[in-house]
Amino acid sequence: MDTNINRVATELNEWKAREERFEKIFSPSILKDPAFLREKLSFYNHVQAKYGQSANDEEKITLRILAGQRMELRDQLYPSLLRKLYHFITRPFEEKRIQQQATQKQQGNLRALGDLMKKHGFDPAPDKLFAHVNQGQKSFTIPISHFVSESEKINYNLSFSKQHDGTYRFDHYQASLQSAKDSRQVVSQVFKTDAKDAIRAEQAQHLLAGRALMREGFDHSGAPKPKWIQLDFTDKDPSGNHKIKQFLHSYGFELEKATERLLQNQHISQENKQNFLEALQRGERQPLTITRGNDSVKLFVEANPQFKTVNIFDEHAKKISIGEALGEKAIKEQIRALAPKQQLSSHRSKKNGVSI
Known part of the structure; x- marks a missing residue:
């Protein structure tokens, strides 16, 4: 744990902010109300139990x-000797219960965060998560x-943030596709994680590379109709994110x-054809x-729904037409090259009196 972080002080500051909110809702006198003071004592007891075993010197001093503050507050609320004795006897059991609850709550939160990270295609990284959550920071x-390749990273x-109940939420992530040769060549986008159809890590990579991918979609009647999405690198929203182009089923791309x-x-x-098509739907350059004749030619293909076609690249990543991919251009050039020779041969034959 970072020894510069005082988790106890962080929690106390959050309580102070809570007091200020209640003052605005009610009036300054609410802070002296017995009901509110009991809540405050309960909070102090919770903090003491939660961090009582801390090895952090700053936290020890704060505790x-x-x-002393707890004792004064307890004497104010429960002035009788019998009540003080009762709290003295029951306090160790209460602190143990609070510690167990805090541990269970943190473990459940860590599992939920890990599952959500995995759902979005990230390594849960339990050690990193625990270290950050245990520090009690507002966000991390x-x-x-x-x-991705020799030329791209x-x-x-x-990004995670702390909620009012003390648990953490996986809010969003920023993905940046960067040139390995020039760090200034970078494309970034922030993706939310709370949407039902949130973008996964590998999908974000494909989108940043400029490719389109297929997503779930529905028509006006609610029937499932897949749609294609692609980042629009020519337009951004007010937050700086690239807007998303959508090509619905009615657009007509097959x-x-x-x-x-x-x-x-x-x-x-x-089977291989189906696998090939599914890879294109996922946004991959497949x-x-x-x-082609007696030769085998390796190509790379990606979907291009906007123009209702596919982009084709040769083994050197040069974009080529489908005619070039199939060798049709070379065949036409051969035919054009042979045509003058055939015409010359025909002319000579006629000149010599030979019909062909």
Whole structure:
């Protein structure tokens, strides 16, 4: 744990802010109300029990001061000797109960955060989560990064915030796709985590790379109709996020039809074809090896719903047309090259009196 962080002081400051809110709701006299003072004593007892075993020197000092405040408050609320004796006897059991509740609550919160991180495609990182949650900060971030390729690196910053009940929530994450050669070449986007169809880490990577992916969608009657989404790098919202282009089912993009010409006459099984199409739907740039004459050619393909087609790249990542991919351009050039020779041959034959 960071020894510069005083968790006890943090909790006391949060209580102070709570007092200020109640003063505005009611009046300054509420702070002397017996009901409110009992809540305050309960809070002090909770903090004492929760952090009583702390090894942090700053927290130890704060707890010793708090102990005096607790005693004064208890004497004010319960002046009789019998009540003091009762609190003295029951306090150890109460503190143990509070410690157990705090531990169970924290463990449950850590499990929930880990599950949500996993759902969004991130390593739960239990050690990092525990270290941050145990510090009691109002908010914290966990950075994650890895190389996508030799030329690109993806960076994620996962943001968490503390709630009123003391638990933490995984609010959002910022994803940045960065050039490994030039750190200034970077594309970033913030993705929320509370949506039912929230974007997962690998989907964020595909979107930042400029690719489109298929998402769940529904028509006016509520029937499921998938849609395609893609970041609009020419337009941003007020928060600085790129706006999202949507291509609904009614837009008319059919992936299977867009790849039909590319896949026809290729010896590709139905299973491999389905896997290929599903990869494009996920937003991947999918490798595809096709047979062209006697040669095997490796291509890379990605969906392009806006223009109702697919983008095709050669093995050097150069974008090419479908005609170039299928070798049709080369065939046409050969035909054009042969045409003058055929015409010359025909002319010579006629000149020599030979009909062809």
